[in-house]
Amino acid sequence: MSSYAALLAAIQAPEGQGVQMRDPATGAVVGRAPQRSEADLDAAVATARQAQSEWAAASHAERSEYLNRAADAIEGSAEALAELLSREQGKPLNGPNARFEVGACASWLRANAAFELEPEVLVDDESGQAVLEYVPVGVVGAIGPWNWPMMISIWQIAPSLRMGNTVVLKPSEYTPLSVLALGAVLNQVLPAGVLQVVPGGGELGAALTAHAGVDKLMFTGSTSTGQAIMRSAADTLKRLTLELGGNDAGIVLPDADPEAIAEGVFWGAFINTGQTCAALKRLYVHESQYDQMCEALVDVAKKMPMGVGLEEENVLGPLQNRQQFDIVSGLVEESRSAGARILIGGDPQQDQPGYFYPATLVADVDNDNPLVAQEQFGPALPIVKYTALDEVIGWANGLEVGLGSSVWGTDLDEARAVAARLEAGTTWINKHGAVDPRVPFGGVKKSGYGLEFGVEGLKSVALPKVTSW
Secondary structure, three states: OOOHHHHHHHHOOOOOOOEEEEOOOOOOEEEEEOOOOHHHHHHHHHHHHHHHHHHHHOOHHHHHHHHHHHHHHHHHOHHHHHHHHHHHHOOOOOOOOHHHHHHHHHHHHHHHHHOOOOOEEEEEEOOEEEEEEEEEOOEEEEEOOOOOHHHHHHHHHHHHHHOOOEEEEEOOOOOHHHHHHHHHHHOOOOOOOOEEEOOOOHHHHHHHHHOOOOOEEEEEOOHHHHHHHHHHHOOOOOEEEEEOOOOEEEEEOOOOOHHHHHHHHHHHHHHHHHOOOOOEEEEEEEOOOHHHHHHHHHHHHOOOOEOOOOOOOOOEOOOOOHHHHHHHHHHHHHHHHOOOEEEEOOOOOOOOOOOOOOOEEEEOOOOOOHHHHOOOOOOEEEEEEEOOHHHHHHHHOOOOEEOEEEEEOOOHHHHHHHHOOOOOOEEEEOOOOOOOOOOOEOOEEOOEEOOEOHHHHHHHOEEEEEEEO
């Protein structure tokens, strides 16, 4: 299925059936997404349970080989996958976008195949022996988001399969075709039944979270939905990994060089047109650097073309859906009404199709303004001036979320000292949002719990088992 047409034909619903998915950049119909019922979900879970015992019986080496072959299959269909992703999600082919996301899927599969997780000898002396090892959970139910639909699906799929689980995955109703296509490519090489994609609406996701045949849930999305999943999972005591909303703070220290860091700050905030859980969403700049930092960011923003994703020159695209467009627009207008200064952007063109909101930088905004205090999840960055270090650390830690954060400066000892005081699952220094398949990632406070990536990510989709004699 290396061609776009063949890939789409393999996954979409028959003519006259399913739900039409539209390109958020143009409004054109991309394809017809099938809609599965709760009966279909029951059948998928039953198939997954049946396939799991044989899959679990395979060795780590055998399962890793399947992951490497799956990575090969993605690379063989990479351009078709990237085109479908661009059309359905809206992100451009180039920049840290569609081609980047498809490439990351292959990289994450290979990384999970390479991790070593050997039994750990806990006791070995005259009193006896005890060994800790990790065994499969069983069936993993995964629910993915619309912002990075393929890559985050792989974050759920790769470690789960590596550890001997089977996976039933419900994609976002905004981007089901992308995930169906990814599943179809993976299932060219995976054994039957170990991975199934079941597209549908929110009611199907709710049924998956409550399903008695599912042993573990993985979810990436909003905090409110994560809370609902916890309540739903309580009756069966499902294991959970929740990567929830964030409102990441970045602190620019007085010794930073604004021109040197401006592009890194920009992409920390505007990657995927700002539609990233761990994007930089509120930037705090010391008063001594404030004007220079604002000017440097405007200079970078002016150079970043936004437009239809299939046009090769673009690196910023539309917001994926109207609801998110309205959220971003409303927050920017609220800040403007409160006296904030729009440095660039802030005025979307009304005469063009698509949910395009220009890259927007907002200065002279108060820390308690909704654009700062709420997660905008789009291409609008508030820049807040601070005077004292203790003050800005209090502002950064003042929200109920804590996914990522960043510190920017030339004195690394000072930057690390500030990082140690920030309440976030990850704090980057002189970069933001740079996830790595080898490095565990997860949130604190209402940004969720549990870890993904690395050996710790493998452990999170397994059960610890101690044998003692």
